[in-house]
Amino acid sequence: MRKVVLFKGVSEDYEKVFSDNNYEVVFVEPLQFSFINRDQLREKLDDKQYEGLILTSPRAIEAVGRCWDPAKYMLWNTKTVYTVGHTSCQKINRLLGLGASGASSGNAVNLAKLIISENSKTHKFLFPCGNLRSETLPNTLTAAELSIDALTVYETKENENLRRDLMELNESAPACMVFFSPSGCEYIYRQLQTFNNRLSVLPHFAIGNSTAHKIENLGLEIAGVAQKPEPESIMESIKTYFASTVS
Template identity: 70%
Template sequence: MKKVVLFKSASEDYKRAFTENNYQVVFVEPLRFSFINLDALKDKLALNEYEGLILTSPRAIDAVSKCWDPSKFVTWNMKKVYTVGPVSSQKITLSLGLEPLGSTAGNAENLAKLISTENTKTSKFLFPCGNLRSETLPNMLQMQEITIDSVTVYETKENESLKEDLIALNEGDQDPCCMVFFSPSGCEYIHRQLQTFNNKLSTLPHFAIGNTTAHKIENLGLEIAGVAAKPVPESVVQSVNSYFTPHQ
């Protein structure tokens, strides 16, 4: 049974999808998150000047949920809420009680196109985000004269135990067959730590959850073995299988 390293927090959905395809899964979390500016976010949520809300990460959804008061924010039930994937879509419904749009968009570029086609140029959206956000979505929407009010609600930092986790992985009894990356910032932290000690991990095939993460890996001078067609477990497994099947 091949061992696959997933650089993300533990997930039963991913574990199940890979196990069913005869892979052993190891989760390594490269990131730590801390919430900031929640009072400012709560004040903005209380305003009635936005056509909608854009939530492109689980942490942004968590930040909003920490401020959420259904009795005070009833107007959001009549506004548009956009996200990029089915997992985030489900999280928004469960945490906020809202019905999001864009769950099949898959990435920021497709989401920006969807928002542009469904809204007028005078629209204004609230965009809670992280300190390392991509500028793709804001830039594309601003080109369409759609106003984006960005508020940084969480900070992304390197997991303090990342190097220790990587060394343990490198020295384990069974060598991994590949590594799957889930964020550009995670790619950067992992790559930087792998430069600090001799390892077998750097030569493994690198897979990405989406194009943004894939571009980051390539910018670090590394090759991409595959990119998931959608940011869901089944697509990630398919990407890995597609690589190893002709190589067996």
């Protein structure tokens, strides 16, 4: 049974998909988060000026969930919530009780195209995000003359246990590694440079194009990129790679 390292928090969905395909999963969280600007977020959620809400990361969804009051924010029942991927749609429904669009978008570029196609230039969107957010989506929407109000609701930092976790991982025998964010890639490789490791030569997989580009910018090769930010898509990419190396 091949061992796969997923650089993310523990996920039952990922564990099930990999286990069903006879892969062992090891979760290593390279990041830690702190939630900020809660009062500002509450005020904006109560503001009627927005046509919709854009939530492109699990942590942004959690930040809104920490402030959420269904009785107070009933106005959002008639507005559109946009996100990327089926998992995020499910999380929004579970934490906020709202439906979301963008399950099949796959990435920020496609999500921006969807938002532009469904809205007029006068529409304004609330965009809770992290301090290390990508500018792809806001720049694309701004270029299309849509208005976006970005509010930083969480900060991303390096997990204080990352070096220890990587050194322990180095003593095991993983077959490949999967990266889930550009910032995670940076923190991981900053630590890998501090000790002799066997991890850098493993096949590297990415959850999406932004993460893949970050890995390439670090001077490393990409073994595969998930077509969608979902466990099934990552699993397919890994299976395809190993099938090609055997044949």
